[in-house]
Amino acid sequence: MTTLAPPRVAVRHIGPPRLTKGLEGGARLGWDAHRALHPHPRPLTATELIALCEAGRLHGRGGAAFPFARKVKATADSAVRRRRRTVVVVNGTEGEPGSAKDKVLLQRAPHLVLDGAALAATALGSVEIVLAVTDEEAARSLDDAIAERGLGARARTVRLPEHFVTGESGSVIRGVNGSRPIPPGRKGRASTSGVDGLPTLLSNAETYAQLAVLAGLGPRAHARAGTPDEPGTVLLTVTGAARFPAVVETAAGAPLGHLLDLCGARAGEGVLVGGYHGAWLTGERASRTRVSRAGLAESGGVLGAGIVMPLGRGTCPLGECARVARYLAAESAGQCGPCRLGLPDVAGAFADLAAGRDAATARDAVRRAARMAAGRGACAHPDGSARFVLSALDVFADDVTRHIEDGGCGRPVRGVLPAGTDARLSLEVDWSRCDGHGLCADILRGTVRMDEHDYPVIPSEPIPDRLEADARRAVAMCPGLALRLVPRVR
The missing domain is CATH 1.20.1440.230 (NADH-ubiquinone oxidoreductase 51kDa subunit, iron-sulphur binding domain)
Structure with missing residues (x-):
């Protein structure tokens, strides 16, 4: 997978920084440096936390933009109804190519993310905080932060494989619970049954960092940036044809064109907003668009995962x-x-x-x-x-x-x-589904063979480009739905 490497990503801001305060130099903020920049949030009850999030109009920043107060209330209500303790999960997987904002926060400002997670955990009386990540450096940074704060057994990191669908909420819960991190066939709510079957509050890393900033400033000061309906700042990864790719913090409602100028990018023929589950905007429309959920929706786009990719003309x-x-x-x-x-x-x-x-x-x-x-x-x-x-x-x-x-x-x-695209495709078998029908060996003669037990022997090397169409046909025709194609780095 080709992604921005966070240690090389510049951090920029339009207007006073909040989440990215102190991150311009690229160094990690340890406990003392963090506390010099951000006040310790006052502990809140669940009712107070819900009221704070409603007043601050805090929405999730992982793509779905779900109101955070509703998530907290659903988790708290489920805990009371089921008479169970809760778990707080930070989704830091960020499997989307071209996105680096959450990795930057986890690597350079881990205590800001933990401030928000700890605030939620205290309000809900949670048994633990789980930080799900795919990035090795982010995991090390978080482990160090947990030790610096003396959280001990109350917080832990979980490494998950880096795939696009790993970041889906159901995938994260499955991965933390020790299963393969893919979306469950039957949809459910983490607030009802998540980690170890307990009511679970799950949101992405930026959301918890935004919660910490909101708690530190209070709703009135927090609303001095942004728009009345979307107060505060937005964290974006600007990449694609940008000459100076960066993670940019800006007030909600700022012109998208300003971000493109800051990163040395032209709108060109099109700008992708929201990532690969987002939408394309024409260059002309992108230049007139405001960076907010409402502004992007009005232009036919989505904020999504907070990714902006100008394509350029070449x-x-x-x-x-x-x-x-x-x-x-x-x-x-x-x-x-x-x-x-x-x-x-x-x-x-x-x-x-x-x-x-x-x-x-x-x-x-x-x-x-x-x-x-x-x-x-x-x-x-x-x-x-x-x-x-x-x-x-x-x-x-x-x-x-x-x-x-x-x-x-x-x-x-x-x-x-x-x-x-620096990867070729390899065949992978889910052996729990394979019944040895042999259709894959018939379609891919000379590449896949059957062993003495009438099960396919799949080559470890990538599928040659000339056989990709046949490989896709084998995947589509497998009676047991046991085959899939996965990227393999060359």
Whole structure:
């Protein structure tokens, strides 16, 4: 997976910094340095915490933007109803390519995240705080912070594998509980039954940091930045074609164009907002958009995971999107029809469109496959992926026409969008589902063979590019739904 490496990411701000105070130099804030910048939050009861979050209009910053006060209340009510203790979980997995904001907080400002988590844990009487991460440096930083605060057995970090769907709430709960971190087939609420079956308050790292800032400032001072409906600041990762990629903190409602200028980026033909489950905006529309949930929604975008990716003009937009579509198909959990069949169909059709192969038919196939996948998955991955590709067809309509009429646009694909293209695909088997039907060996003759027990022997090396289509067909046709394709770094 290609991601921004947080130690090399600049931290910038428009207006006075709050979450990123003291982070400009790139050093980690230890306990003493943190306390010199941020006051110790006053302990609150659950009722007081809910009132604070309602007054501060605090919403989750992991993508869904769910009101945090409602999460706290649901967890508290479940604990009372079930007569159980609670757990607080910090979701620091951030598996989205191009995102670095949560990693920067966990690596450089771990105590700010822990301030918010500890405030929630105290209010709910939680038995522990669990910090779920994928990044090794973030885990070390948090372990050091736990020791610096003397939290001992009251807080722990859990390392999870870095995949796109790992950050989904159900995946995190499954991973913390020791299962494979993929979205559960049956949707449930962590507030009802989460870690070890206990009522669990789960939100991402930035949300807990925002909670700490809100508690330190109070609702009135907190509202001096931002808009009346969305007070406070927003943390964004600006990457893509930006000359100076950075994690940027800005007041909600600031012009998106200011962020692009700050990072040496031009809107160009399109800007992706919200990450790979977000949406494309035309360059002209992006320049007029305000950075807030309402402002982005008005322009047809989403704040999502807080990612801004200007594309620039030197690369083929459809080629870039085809790479991402392929990545999203490979990163699914592979446990429902829209992910196992629909997303590979989207990726294949988009690749044909980008290459100018019967492009008109391919364009229609992308729309058809994306619409069929949306709203039918076990999690939001098909929905977000469909939003990405469908908005690309709309924003880059002129390029689509050129690919249909001329077989391409004449521009190279420079890999501006991080999409795991330094990886090839390997076959992976879920042995609990494999019944040894042998269809994969029939389709991939010479690559997959059957052993003496009539089970497939899967090669450890990546699938050759020339056999990728056959490999996808083997995955789609597996009667036991036991095969999936996963990226493998070259």
